[in-house]
Amino acid sequence: MITMTFKLPMLFATLALALSAGTALAAPIAPDSTVSITGGILGLPGGKISNATGLDFLNFGVAGTAGGTISLNAPSTGTFGPLFTLAGCPLAASAGGCGTITDLPAGTMPIASNMPISLPITNFYTITQAGRTLSFDLTAITDVSRISAGLTTLSISGSGTFRLAGYDPTPGIFTLTAQGSGETTFSAQAVAGTVPVTVPVPEPASLAILGMGLLGLGIGMARRSPQASAA
Template identity: 35%
Template sequence: MRSLKTLLLGTALAAGTSLSAMAVPLTGSFDFIGQFRAADSTGANVPFGSATAVDFCGNTGGQGCDGSGGTFPGTGAFLVTQSSPGPNNLGVSTGNVGTIQDVIFDPFTGPVTDFFTVAGLSFDLANLTFNKFDLPSGGQTISFIALSGSGTLKRDGFDDTSATFSFTGQTDGQNTVGTFSFSGASAAVPGAVPEPASLALFGAGLLGLGLARRRKAKIDA
């Protein structure tokens, strides 16, 4: 019976420690909307076709853009419109209001720490690509700015997690103020791998298991 207790203790120690040290990545997605102005690198409002930067407005009603008299680059606001169902530990809910930093996308000179923050979640922007185009619609031209990139999601109590995003801004082709939408792609979820200390303890547990078997064999003999 003493040998059996040793075996169970070694196994429990290894499993419990390994689980506590496994990674806890962030996962999930959410969408948000807001207002912005097409801008150049100084923050001056320009037509979409000439834009090299996005100047986010201070609220979802189109007011408080830095290019209208504030300091550029600055920060704007956005409203969360949807949070993905299913596995989601981002802590972001529909109706949350967050802040987002103005960004120069041509050329992008990041990374940008805390590119956006909402409900205790933040995103560091590491790289950024862009596309600008016009589409005819109902007798007028709709201008678009599309941004996409990747970076790192961060939240207290969770591991920093790689994530991607996409952004689409549009206007009627006449104004430099338009609406934008953001779609946060699901965060990458790496496989949970025990850390070196856990591996060592797991090995100790296996060693204890082996010693218990040898001891039992001697007693049986």
């Protein structure tokens, strides 16, 4: 009796501690939270940006380097609003900005592109302010649009995942636009929580449903059999 009195409170305390620890680990990133970035860019191969099949982001304003530097070009919204501000990112991308972005090699974006292009890049871009780092992992480029007349334009869309300490990894959509020829600038935005998440039915649940159906069929047949024999 004494043993049961001791173990039961301990069990409830342990469960409460486990549940509170699980809920304290992360918080959701609010849907439609946005962050907007800008920086220098060179289409690969060189020439009109509309002909680019890859992107060389300028590092401190210099092309031909690994990756590039970025800065914010609009106020962040939602969860990101108070964490990543224009005031906290005062430097232009050419002076170092407040983040980095990974180059897309030539051939990443074929000229004829109607199908999604698988391209997982961890930490495709990062933004750091006051010791916090927001990362966006680019999972795929889903659309490439080109305008070759006048001020040539390249627009790309993609999907990926936001990662921020203290928050759940959250799916998002990435868009980028650049205009001109040679070295130019780009604008990009990523929006959280806009990618639908499909949760497949686990296989054990499917088997359980099938089993219940077969069990019901068996019971029905068993109930009919006495009547059939009496007839």
